[in-house]
Amino acid sequence: MKHCPACSNESFELLIDFGTIPKSGVYLDSPEAPFPTIHLAHEFCTACGLIRQKAIESGSHDYSLVDRVTTRQFPKYIDQIIRSLSSYGIALDDTIIEIGSNDGGFLDRLSNAGFSRLIGIEPSIACNEISRSKGHAIISAHWDENTAASVLNEHGAARAVICRHTLEHVPHPLEFLRAIRSILAPDGIVFIEVPDARPITHDLRGHELWDEHLHIFTKTNLQLIMRQAGFEVTRCNAWPERSDINLLLWARADAGPSQNSLPDSAAAPASEIQLCREFEKRWKAFSSRLQVEAASWPRPVYMLGASHPQTNFVHFTGLESSIDAFLDDNPAKANLLIPLARPTPIFQASKLLADPAPGTIIRSAFGYEDWMDRATAPLASESTTVVKPLTNQLS
Ligand SMILES: [Zn+2]
Numbered sequence: 001m002k003h004c005p006a007c008s009n010e011s012f013e014l015l016i017d018f019g020t021i022p023k024s025g026v027y028l029d030s031p032e033a034p035f036p037t038i039h040l041a042h043e044f045c046t047a048c049g050l051i052r053q054k055a056i057e058s059g060s061h062d063y064s065l066v067d068r069v070t071t072r073q074f075p076k077y078i079d080q081i082i083r084s085l086s087s088y089g090i091a092l093d094d095t096i097i098e099i100g101s102n103d104g105g106f107l108d109r110l111s112n113a114g115f116s117r118l119i120g121i122e123p124s125i126a127c128n129e130i131s132r133s134k135g136h137a138i139i140s141a142h143w144d145e146n147t148a149a150s151v152l153n154e155h156g157a158a159r160a161v162i163c164r165h166t167l168e169h170v171p172h173p174l175e176f177l178r179a180i181r182s183i184l185a186p187d188g189i190v191f192i193e194v195p196d197a198r199p200i201t202h203d204l205r206g207h208e209l210w211d212e213h214l215h216i217f218t219k220t221n222l223q224l225i226m227r228q229a230g231f232e233v234t235r236c237n238a239w240p241e242r243s244d245i246n247l248l249l250w251a252r253a254d255a256g257p258s259q260n261s262l263p264d265s266a267a268a269p270a271s272e273i274q275l276c277r278e279f280e281k282r283w284k285a286f287s288s289r290l291q292v293e294a295a296s297w298p299r300p301v302y303m304l305g306a307s308h309p310q311t312n313f314v315h316f317t318g319l320e321s322s323i324d325a326f327l328d329d330n331p332a333k334a335n336l337l338i339p340l341a342r343p344t345p346i347f348q349a350s351k352l353l354a355d356p357a358p359g360t361i362i363r364s365a366f367g368y369e370d371w372m373d374r375a376t377a378p379l380a381s382e383s384t385t386v387v388k389p390l391t392n393q394l395s
Contacts, residue, residue: 009046051215205366290317298359305368310365329375
């Protein structure tokens with residue numbers, strides 16, 4: 001897989017190499033428990049700026065046993081996406097396929113809006129149990145040309161395909177999109193949603209370089225790969241959501257003569273490529289500043305949040321020895337440990353009330369300002385040091 005799936009260019013340069021770190025999403029039930037590691041490094045296409053993992057491990061894209069549900073994370077614009085289907089002429093009894101249907105949360109919304117012929121495609125066994133319990137028709141599979149062929153054979157072409165926050169997880173995004181193209185009716189519409197790469201390179205949000213995201217797109221290269229896959233892009237918007245930006249793209253099956261040919265300008269703006277070239281240097285400078293600060297943080301130091309953005313942040317900045325505990329109210333993580341330099345406990349936020357005040361709190365539950373305000377309110381009168389880590393990046 002040498003060439004770029006978005007623009008076919010073969011020249012990639014290193015974005016950053018984080019070395020070998022524990023895989024994200026791994027929680028230990030004892031300090032001695034073993035955990036898997038990954039050598040995490042990213043590269044970028046020097047023509048279109050597409051960021052991808054340098055070595056994509058086999059099996060890294062198997063989500064059969066992943067049980068993470070995303071329904072509670074729906075963005076505010078979800079109803080607008082559903083309304084857009086009608087504006088593209090999708091009728092209530094048209095076949096709509098959602099690829100990466102997770103626990104059926106978006107299918108619920110479609111069903112509530114009156115759409116009646118819905119099919120979800122999802123590999124996660126645990127998520128599919130939830131979807132089916134709600135009455136949804138689900139095919140347990142990873143999406144590829146074989147799955148597409150059997151869906152087409154059994155259900156016919158789709159008038160709409162929805163694929164939210166899935167394309168960035170797959171090892172072969174061009175083939176994945178071509179498989180979508182193969183099941184789309186000639187007048188069909190596809191909706192794709194992915195995170196925007198720009199906060200990473202523009203705002204130095206390096207913790208977003210998650211090991212589950214194999215490719216990270218910008219507006220430019222997302223549109224390029226859609227055209228490569230045989231679609232005609234009708235809309236592509238960048239929408240802020242919490243502390244991130246998502247790209248929302250609508251496209252039609254392109255039956256015109258320009259199918260599969262590249263648009264006139266396949267190149268990203270030079271400034272985008274330059275930001276990729278400077279990323280590692282900027283991230284290391286930021287990390288060094290933070291490590292110097294961390295040496296004077298009063299102990300114990302608690303980090304807000306115990307998900308991949310927080311563990312990424314700690315590993316990527318080299319703060320492993322500076323963190324004493326993570327605070328997270330997800331009951332599934334209670335009493336577990338995170339593999340850092342030494343396995344580090346996860347506490348519920350109520351711990352802040354029960355124990356002497358921590359020396360330092362890091363406001364690292366990025367995008368969850370309300371929860372952080374509530375969790376830290378009891379400390380208002382204490383002498384706890386509060387660190388807002390991202391504000392350091394731009395200083
Ligand atoms: Zn490219």
